[in-house]
Amino acid sequence: MRENLLVWTWILLPGCWALRGPAEVSGFPGGSVEVPCEYEPKLVDANKYWCRGSSWFSCSILVQTTAPGDKARGDRVSLQDDPSRHVFVVTMENLSMEDGDQYWCGIQVAWYDPMFPVMVSVLPVPKTTHYDFHTTQGEEATSAPTFPWTLLELENTTSTPKVRSLQADTPNLLVLVLTPSAALVLVLGIIVCCRMRRASLKRSGARAAERKRSKEDLQVTASWERADASNNIYINMELSSPEDDYENSPAKWQDFEKGDKVSVSRASELQPIYMNTR
Numbered sequence: 001m002r003e004n005l006l007v008w009t010w011i012l013l014p015g016c017w018a019l020r021g022p023a024e025v026s027g028f029p030g031g032s033v034e035v036p037c038e039y040e041p042k043l044v045d046a047n048k049y050w051c052r053g054s055s056w057f058s059c060s061i062l063v064q065t066t067a068p069g070d071k072a073r074g075d076r077v078s079l080q081d082d083p084s085r086h087v088f089v090v091t092m093e094n095l096s097m098e099d100g101d102q103y104w105c106g107i108q109v110a111w112y113d114p115m116f117p118v119m120v121s122v123l124p125v126p127k128t129t130h131y132d133f134h135t136t137q138g139e140e141a142t143s144a145p146t147f148p149w150t151l152l153e154l155e156n157t158t159s160t161p162k163v164r165s166l167q168a169d170t171p172n173l174l175v176l177v178l179t180p181s182a183a184l185v186l187v188l189g190i191i192v193c194c195r196m197r198r199a200s201l202k203r204s205g206a207r208a209a210e211r212k213r214s215k216e217d218l219q220v221t222a223s224w225e226r227a228d229a230s231n232n233i234y235i236n237m238e239l240s241s242p243e244d245d246y247e248n249s250p251a252k253w254q255d256f257e258k259g260d261k262v263s264v265s266r267a268s269e270l271q272p273i274y275m276n277t278r
Contacts, residue, residue, distance in 0.1 A: 018043060019039050019107060019116045021105050024118070032092060032095060035105065037090065039086055043107050047065050047107070049062075049079070049108060051106055052102070052104075054102050059104050076092060077090065090103075095122050096122065097122050102120075
């Protein structure tokens, strides 16, 4: 992670594109590789160098020129500047497995140096297979008795670092794709939960208001029923037939026992008598 940050910091510096070259070269133990580094014409008079290290500001310089068109040599490393073509070529000879590392083409100028990263890979020696053909006794040989064949799987072996590079970049790509997607799903989930909560509160409030109205209606109905039950009820009831009421009274029979004459009077019209009872 720290190395990637340093590379991106170098890329953002002004003038970093003044120097160009291959991003990766590969070779075999005991062999050699050449790295051409192209630069802009304005950098012809500057000193060129080749350094090794994972970071551009702390790499170790292996070889460096002191004048335009100069050739510098180091331990199994040489640098040849060609001002006419604006390119300098770095050659690494007699490679070993330990030489595989991050290297930098660099040009020495004031304030900051234009640099370009180059990954040097040293691949293991491919296995060789020998096939020997022999003729048996008594048979006439139609070809040479022995044919040593050597099979080199250079193409498959050379493509191995690129496959590893793609596999190494896959997790970073997945993180870049999945992180925004997960954040979007989280935001949508929060919005849906808030809306569901708000709808639930509205439904609860509506049910509470409905229960309150029902309770008030029941109270009003009960009040009216109690009021109706407390009112006075009056009925008209006919006590008795007024006809001959006197004749049926005990006072009449007392007068008969005394022997007195009793006159009987009748009402001209018989009227019913009503009484209000509470």
